[in-house]
Amino acid sequence: MSKKIPIEVCFSPVMYHRFHNDEAIVVIVDILRATSAICTAFENGVNQIIPVQTLDEAYEYKKKGFLVAAERDGIKCDFADFGNSPFNFTPNVVKDKTLVYSTTNGTQAIHMAEKAYKVVVGSFLNLSALTDFLAYHKRPVVIFCAGWKDRFSLEDTLFAGSLAEKLLETNLFFTICDSATASIDLWSIARNNVMAYIEKAAQRHRLKKNGLDDVLEYCFTHDLTSLVPEFKNNVLIVEKYCENINNFSQNENKISN
C-alpha cells in the first residue's frame, strides 16, 4: 500500500504561516459567501475572476470598465456592481465576462496561499468535484478557512470537516491534525440538520442583521457544479477555460505561423 497523504485544516489566515507547504494543494474556504459565490460564477459561465485584496484595487478596475464585486462586512461597496451574494452571479450577468472580486476575508486568503503547489476554491457547491480533484492529484491538502477577521468560523469549519471526511473515505489520505479532527467531529454533529446547526453561527446572525441571509440554504447545497476554480497567474480560472485558452493560443500560433 502506498503512503497516505496528509490533510490539515487551518482555521484562520493568522495561522496560515504554520500550514504553508510548497507541495500542498490549498483549498480556500469562505462558505458565507465568497467561495460559494465564486463557484456559482464559474458554473454560470464567467471566464475568469480577478481576486483583489484592497478596495482601492477594486475601484481602479472599476474605473477601467471591469465588472466589480466588492463588499466589506457583508455590505456591497458603493462603487461596485454588486456585493458577494452568489445570487448576483447569474448567467446573463457573468457569462464570458471577467469579474473583479474583493471580499472581507476570502480574497486575502487566496493571495496568502499563492506559493502553494495549487490554490483552489472550495464550497459545498463543488464538494464532490473537489474531492475527485484532490484524490486525482494526490498531494498534501491544506483546507484553509478564511474565517471572520482572523477568527474561527463555524460554517467554514463544517465544510472543512465534510471535505476531510470525504477525502478520508477515499483511503488515500490520513490526518493527525487537531483542527481536522475537530472539523470532522463538528460536521458529524451538524450534518443531519445543517440549517438548524448553523443557527448557532455568528456569521449567520451578521447576515440576518443585514438582510443577507437568503443565501444560507443555497450555500449548504451539495454538488451544484463540477467545476474547481483554481488560482493561476493572479486570476481564478477553471481548467476547462484554461484548456480552451491553450488550444486557442496553439491554434493562433499555428495560424500566425
Place this chain on the structure above:
Amino acid sequence: MSKKIPIEVCFSPVMYHRFHNDEAIVVIVDILRATSAICTAFENGVNQIIPVQTLDEAYEYKKKGFLVAAERDGIKCDFADFGNSPFNFTPNVVKDKTLVYSTTNGTQAIHMAEKAYKVVVGSFLNLSALTDFLAYHKRPVVIFCAGWKDRFSLEDTLFAGSLAEKLLETNLFFTICDSATASIDLWSIARNNVMAYIEKAAQRHRLKKNGLDDVLEYCFTHDLTSLVPEFKNNVLIVEKYCENINNFSQNENKISN
C-alpha cells in the same frame, strides 16, 4: 433580569489580538501540561511562580539560584531543575518556594494577556473553583487556549468547552462566539470518555513519543484544587497568598512605625 455576560474562546495566541478586552478576565489554558502543572504547584504550596517567555531569562534566574522549570517541545532544558510535568511539583520540592517557569506555549500566552482586567490560570484540576471565581467577578470571560505553536489544540479546546458549559449553567453568561460554540460541542462528544477521545489529539502523540504521557489521566481529572492562580505584577500567585502578603506587609508597617 440583569444583562448576561459574554464568553469567548480564543484558539491560538496569533488570534488573541481579536479577543483582547481590558475589561475581561482572561483564562489561560495549556492543559498538556503547563496550566495543569501550575495549578498542581499551587495546590502543593508553591509561594509564587514567575512565568518567563525566553529560555535566556529562565537561565538568568537559574544562575541567581532560583528553582527553574523550563521546557521546549515537551523536553526539559538542560540547565533547568525540571520540565513541565505536574508530577515534578511535589510539596517537598515546591512548598514555600518561588518557581521560575518557561514553556513552549503557555507562558507566552500569560504575558500576551497581561493588560486584561485579570489573568488567571485554568485547568481541569481547578475547573469548579475557576467557575465560581468567574461567576463571582461577573466580568466578560476570554478563554485563551495556548495551543501548539500557533495552532489549534484539541485538549485545550475540550477544557474551554467544559468551562464555557459550566459558566452557561450559572445563567450569568451567554455566548455568540463560534469558537465557544465549537468547544462546547466538541466537549459534548468527548466528555463521556475523554481518555479515548484524546487519543486523537496530536499533543497526546507528541508526549507519548517522548515518554511523557504519564500525566494524561491526571491532567483530565476534575477539581483536585480550589485555588485559582492569578497573574499580578509579573508573578503568578493565589489570592490567599496575596492576602497573607498584605497582612504581613501591614503588620510590618505597624511594627516599623
